[in-house]
Amino acid sequence: MHVSPHIPTLDDVANAAGVSTATVSRCLNEKQKVSPKTLSKVMEAVESLGYTPNFNARAMAAKQSHTIGAIIPTMENAIFARGLQAFQETLLEQGYNLLVSSSAYQPKLEAQQIRELVARGADGLLLIGYERDEAVYDYLARRGIPTVLAWASMPDKGHASVGFDNRASMRLLADRVIEMGHRRIAVISGITEGNDRAAGRLAGIQDSWQAHGFDLAALPVIETPYETENGAAAFAELMQADEKPTVVMCGNDVLASGAISKARDLDLDVPGDVSVTGFDDIELAKHVFPALTTVHVPHRQMGRIAAQSLVGLIEKRSEKVTRQLDVSIVMRASLTSI
Amino acid sequence: MHVSPHIPTLDDVANAAGVSTATVSRCLNEKQKVSPKTLSKVMEAVESLGYTPNFNARAMAAKQSHTIGAIIPTMENAIFARGLQAFQETLLEQGYNLLVSSSAYQPKLEAQQIRELVARGADGLLLIGYERDEAVYDYLARRGIPTVLAWASMPDKGHASVGFDNRASMRLLADRVIEMGHRRIAVISGITEGNDRAAGRLAGIQDSWQAHGFDLAALPVIETPYETENGAAAFAELMQADEKPTVVMCGNDVLASGAISKARDLDLDVPGDVSVTGFDDIELAKHVFPALTTVHVPHRQMGRIAAQSLVGLIEKRSEKVTRQLDVSIVMRASLTSI
DNA sequence: TTGTAGGCGTTATCAC
DNA sequence: GTGATAACGCCTACAA
Numbered sequence: 001m002h003v004s005p006h007i008p009t010l011d012d013v014a015n016a017a018g019v020s021t022a023t024v025s026r027c028l029n030e031k032q033k034v035s036p037k038t039l040s041k042v043m044e045a046v047e048s049l050g051y052t053p054n055f056n057a058r059a060m061a062a063k064q065s066h067t068i069g070a071i072i073p074t075m076e077n078a079i080f081a082r083g084l085q086a087f088q089e090t091l092l093e094q095g096y097n098l099l100v101s102s103s104a105y106q107p108k109l110e111a112q113q114i115r116e117l118v119a120r121g122a123d124g125l126l127l128i129g130y131e132r133d134e135a136v137y138d139y140l141a142r143r144g145i146p147t148v149l150a151w152a153s154m155p156d157k158g159h160a161s162v163g164f165d166n167r168a169s170m171r172l173l174a175d176r177v178i179e180m181g182h183r184r185i186a187v188i189s190g191i192t193e194g195n196d197r198a199a200g201r202l203a204g205i206q207d208s209w210q211a212h213g214f215d216l217a218a219l220p221v222i223e224t225p226y227e228t229e230n231g232a233a234a235f236a237e238l239m240q241a242d243e244k245p246t247v248v249m250c251g252n253d254v255l256a257s258g259a260i261s262k263a264r265d266l267d268l269d270v271p272g273d274v275s276v277t278g279f280d281d282i283e284l285a286k287h288v289f290p291a292l293t294t295v296h297v298p299h300r301q302m303g304r305i306a307a308q309s310l311v312g313l314i315e316k317r318s319e320k321v322t323r324q325l326d327v328s329i330v331m332r333a334s335l336t337s338i
Numbered sequence: 339m340h341v342s343p344h345i346p347t348l349d350d351v352a353n354a355a356g357v358s359t360a361t362v363s364r365c366l367n368e369k370q371k372v373s374p375k376t377l378s379k380v381m382e383a384v385e386s387l388g389y390t391p392n393f394n395a396r397a398m399a400a401k402q403s404h405t406i407g408a409i410i411p412t413m414e415n416a417i418f419a420r421g422l423q424a425f426q427e428t429l430l431e432q433g434y435n436l437l438v439s440s441s442a443y444q445p446k447l448e449a450q451q452i453r454e455l456v457a458r459g460a461d462g463l464l465l466i467g468y469e470r471d472e473a474v475y476d477y478l479a480r481r482g483i484p485t486v487l488a489w490a491s492m493p494d495k496g497h498a499s500v501g502f503d504n505r506a507s508m509r510l511l512a513d514r515v516i517e518m519g520h521r522r523i524a525v526i527s528g529i530t531e532g533n534d535r536a537a538g539r540l541a542g543i544q545d546s547w548q549a550h551g552f553d554l555a556a557l558p559v560i561e562t563p564y565e566t567e568n569g570a571a572a573f574a575e576l577m578q579a580d581e582k583p584t585v586v587m588c589g590n591d592v593l594a595s596g597a598i599s600k601a602r603d604l605d606l607d608v609p610g611d612v613s614v615t616g617f618d619d620i621e622l623a624k625h626v627f628p629a630l631t632t633v634h635v636p637h638r639q640m641g642r643i644a645a646q647s648l649v650g651l652i653e654k655r656s657e658k659v660t661r662q663l664d665v666s667i668v669m670r671a672s673l674t675s676i
Numbered sequence: 677t678t679g680t681a682g683g684c685g686t687t688a689t690c691a692c
Numbered sequence: 693g694t695g696a697t698a699a700c701g702c703c704t705a706c707a708a
Contacts, residue, residue: 010686
């Protein structure tokens with residue numbers, strides 16, 4: 001005999017406790033408005049029935065889900081892991097849940113995910129970077145969905161955001177590299193199209209290069225997706241040049257770790273034969289050998305502040321702001337003077 | 339002047355198109371039941387209004403969400419990334435969306451996340467491993483939520499699952515290590531309590547050790563959470579023994595990469611002074627130096643099959659099965675004969 | 677092929 | 693402090 005499973009509802013609890021559904025709802029959401037007696041009576045019923053509120057019904061009736069959505073470009077590597085972790089922790093403290101999805105660095109997919117999350121009733125959104133179709137911003141505005149952008153910071157764009165200046169940060173590192181005597185720099189950049197962070201980082205190197213009076217045409221650049229394998233391949237290609245670079249600056253740590261790994265395959269010593277730099281300072285950066293010189297990003301701080309701003313916006317306790325965080329250069333063994 | 343944003347509903351579309359809500363609903367869900375004429379008329383209205391169906395309302399009315407939930411122990415490192423990726427891809431092909439959350443290796447948190455996902459209307463669940471409170475299984479059964487367990491396979495437990503035999507797999511590797519002449523083995527295991535995969539892997543080493551006639555008391559074991567730092571610390575501790583091990587076998591690649599990294603700090607050559615092995619064969623394993631000898635797990639295959647079984651269960655097209663996948667040993671530079 | 681209407685499980689606004 | 697009752701936005705018999 002097969003009994004189709006009956007999932008207990010508010011009604012069931014109300015019946016079992018001998019009160020109305022309204023009262024049960026109060027017991028669950030605003031205990032203080034209910035007499036201790038009935039409260040305990042109701043809670044007993046809840047327990048014994050194994051009742052769990054239906055999220056969808058609740059969201060629909062209350063017109064808010066206490067859920068916020070985040071869309072990150074990738075979950076494959078740890079680039080966003082620490083920041084997102086902090087984001088989520090802070091959200092939980094504030095009584096919000098997090099829904100994450102990944103756009104695989106595809107603007108169209110991101111737009112779709114945004115609609116999906118909004119359709120699911122997300123009270124607010126966390127997005128990475130600025131660059132996306134204006135239609136997306138329109139959509140968000142029309143629907144009145146509070147949104148915070150992270151991992152970048154461009155104060156004049158008028159969006160709420162918390163991040164850092166990718167361009168200026170990378171320039172800092174490039175300046176350092178040049179000061180250390182490097183004159184033959186090669187770059188492995190992430191794909192810049194549709195990715196303002198990658199574009200900014202590349203531009204930062206170019207800024208520094210030109211400011212030191214060098215010719216842009218003499219700065220080899222390979223653009224490739226953020227994956228270890230690609231970093232390795234690009235490195236191999238760059239090292240085939242007649243004038244080999246003395247340093248390879250990479251758009252992030254993942255690319256850089258691929259480069260280092262390939263250097264070993266090619267029997268090249270890092271930093272003896274060629275220096276390598278990264279960006280992000282993810283966990284990996286400390287554990288590759290030689291350890292990576294990179295730009296340290298305050299991941300956790302960024303995640304925490306993003307959560308606070310977003311909740312502030314949702315609960316209309318604060319206005320849109322753009323917070324620019326400080327980064328720092330972390331000198332490790334992979335970069336040496338010349 | 340501030341206009342509170344009006345979000346278009348089925349009603350709005352119906353009005354705009356001059357049809358009933360039922361017809362609009364059909365246009366969205368079962369096009370074939372609608373005349374081409376009205377279809378195009380309706381779709382136009384949908385477009386121009388920028389209508390997106392409300393997920394919560396839909397799920398509630400249809401009593402299914404086309405969403406499946408997955409709870410993995412951690413997102414911090416890439417252990418589950420590839421498998422989950424394949425899981426999601428397959429799910430999308432079948433018209434299902436994936437909701438992921440992480441339990442931080444805490445059974446209580448996992449139980450909570452399960453309730454959360456079920457409350458959100460998940461049609462089915464993917465869980466990692468077998469070991470959890472019986473009450474959880476009861477809950478799932480009572481609610482009739484199809485569930486598939488992955489990353490482990492214990493046919494006699496009577497749960498739908500797709501994975502591999504952690505114990506037998508690790509034993510394979512341990513046999514190999516011993517065959518290669520190692521007689522002083524030390525182990526860095528994950529926390530075994532509440533984690534059948536970690537426990538199985540440790541047991542596999544012990545099986546092999548005893549089968550070769552050695553004493554369990556002479557097999558040093560440190561249990562520590564799956565993080566690089568912990569692998570490093572445990573390695574340092576193990577190498578302080580009077581009788582230094584000739585090989586350190588680690589519960590997974592993350593632990594192993596920490597061990598290798600620490601070896602370098604201690605000026606120990608791997609595998610010259612001491613060999614190191616891992617488990618999982620995640621991306622990292624190829625890129626650490628020296629590259630890791632490890633147990634290759636068919637991540638993508640596992641994810642794909644898990645998705646297919648789960649959808650099969652949900653749509654009642656198939657019965658619970660437990661699929662046991664083959665693993666293989668990948669020999670790389672971190673392990674050498676003695 | 678299309679429309680009508682009831683119901684999904686909550687919350688929230690009223691009275692009482 | 694508690695109880696009716698009307699939303700919330702959609703799906704789905706059922707009827708036309």
